[in-house]
Amino acid sequence: MEADAGAFGGGLTGTGGGIAGAAGGAGTGGGMTGGGAATVDASVEVDAGTSDSGPPMTDAGRVDAGVTTMDAGFPRVDRTSPQLFQFQFRPSAADPDAGRVDATQLAALDTRVAPRGQLVVYLHGAGVPTTCGSTTHNAMLASWGYHVVSPCYLSDYGVANCGADIGGCRLEAFDGVDRTTVIDVKPSESIEVRVVRMLERLATLNPQGDWSWFIVNGKPRWDAIVISGISHGASSAGLIGLNRRVARVVMLSGPLDTNQAWLAEPSLTPRDRFWGFTHQRDPQHPGHLAAFTTMMVPGAPANVDVAAPPYGASHRLFTNADAGDPHGSTQAGGGSPRLPDGGARFLPVWETLYRE
Numbered sequence: 001m002e003a004d005a006g007a008f009g010g011g012l013t014g015t016g017g018g019i020a021g022a023a024g025g026a027g028t029g030g031g032m033t034g035g036g037a038a039t040v041d042a043s044v045e046v047d048a049g050t051s052d053s054g055p056p057m058t059d060a061g062r063v064d065a066g067v068t069t070m071d072a073g074f075p076r077v078d079r080t081s082p083q084l085f086q087f088q089f090r091p092s093a094a095d096p097d098a099g100r101v102d103a104t105q106l107a108a109l110d111t112r113v114a115p116r117g118q119l120v121v122y123l124h125g126a127g128v129p130t131t132c133g134s135t136t137h138n139a140m141l142a143s144w145g146y147h148v149v150s151p152c153y154l155s156d157y158g159v160a161n162c163g164a165d166i167g168g169c170r171l172e173a174f175d176g177v178d179r180t181t182v183i184d185v186k187p188s189e190s191i192e193v194r195v196v197r198m199l200e201r202l203a204t205l206n207p208q209g210d211w212s213w214f215i216v217n218g219k220p221r222w223d224a225i226v227i228s229g230i231s232h233g234a235s236s237a238g239l240i241g242l243n244r245r246v247a248r249v250v251m252l253s254g255p256l257d258t259n260q261a262w263l264a265e266p267s268l269t270p271r272d273r274f275w276g277f278t279h280q281r282d283p284q285h286p287g288h289l290a291a292f293t294t295m296m297v298p299g300a301p302a303n304v305d306v307a308a309p310p311y312g313a314s315h316r317l318f319t320n321a322d323a324g325d326p327h328g329s330t331q332a333g334g335g336s337p338r339l340p341d342g343g344a345r346f347l348p349v350w351e352t353l354y355r356e
Helices: 135-143 159-175 191-205 232-243 285-294 347-355
Strands: 084-089 104-110 119-123 147-150 225-230 248-252 274-279 316-319
Touching (some): 084 135, 084 191, 104 191, 119 135, 119 232, 135 147, 147 191, 159 191, 225 232, 232 248, 232 274, 248 347, 274 285, 316 347
Parallel strands (some): 248 274, 274 316
Antiparallel strands (some): 104 147
C-alpha cells in the first residue's frame, strides 16, 4: 500500500527533533537539479539548513550470508555544503538487467545533520507501484542522520497465491534465489541486489554521501542497515531481519501472514531490535498483534495515544487516532494524522521506532 500524499514540506514539525518543511534550494550539475519536484532518473532536491551536532551511531557486528565486515569504520560524509539530497531513478538506470518493477526508486541524505553511519532500506507496500516508497518518510529519516533508500521490488503476491509457501515467496523476492514455483524472481529483480545497485549509482550521483561504504564484498553491509517497510513491506522487512543480522527492524502496519511458519523461525537479528506500529482501526490490526507475539517482539501492546515515549519500553506500539486511512497512517505523509499546530502526531512514535 502506498500512503504518501505529496512532497516533504511544511508538514513534519513538532517536539523532539521536529522537522521543518523544505524550502527547496537551487543548483545544477552532474545530472542533478535543485529545488521544486525532483524528476525521475538522477535528480536531486536540495534544501539548505542548519546542522545538528548529535553523535554518530553505528552497529558494528557480524554480517551474515557470507559477507564479512572489513573494518569498523564509518562513512565519510562531506558536510561542507549542508543540504537535503533527494534522488529518484529507475532500477534500469542502475542496472540494465533490472527487468520487472522498473518504477521510481527513492533515496535521501541530509548533510545538515551528523551521519548515524546507518542505512535505512525502506520497503513499499503490495502491488505494482509507480513510486516505491515515500519522499516524506524518507526525508524524516534523513533528518535524523540516516542514509535512506527505497528500492522497487516484486510485491504482487501474498498468502492468497503463495499459501503456506509465503515465506519462500518473500525470501525469493528478497535475494533472487529460486525457492518456490509460485513466483519467479531473478537476482537483478531482488531486493538485495537492487539495494547494492542503488548504492553503486548513488556513489556516483552523490559522492558526498560515501554510499558505497554500505557495500562489502558485493553485498549490503547488513549490520549497519535498518530494514523497514509498510504493509507488505513490513512483512518482508520482518522476514529479512530473521535471515540477516541487521541493526534494527521497523515494521509499519505489518507483518501479517497470519499463522504462517516463517513468523516463528529463529532470528539472526536479536529480538530486542524488532519494532512494530499498527493502527487499531486497520482491519489487519489483530493479525499484526498476533504476528508481534509469534515473532517475540518485546513488550506488551502499548497505546501511544495515552502514553509517552518510551511507551513502557514496549516495542509493540499501536494507535486509535482518527485517520482517513488507518492502514497507511503509520507512515509519515499525507495520510498520517496531524496535531492542531500542523505537526505530525506520530513524530514521537517514529522517533521511538527508529531512534530509541
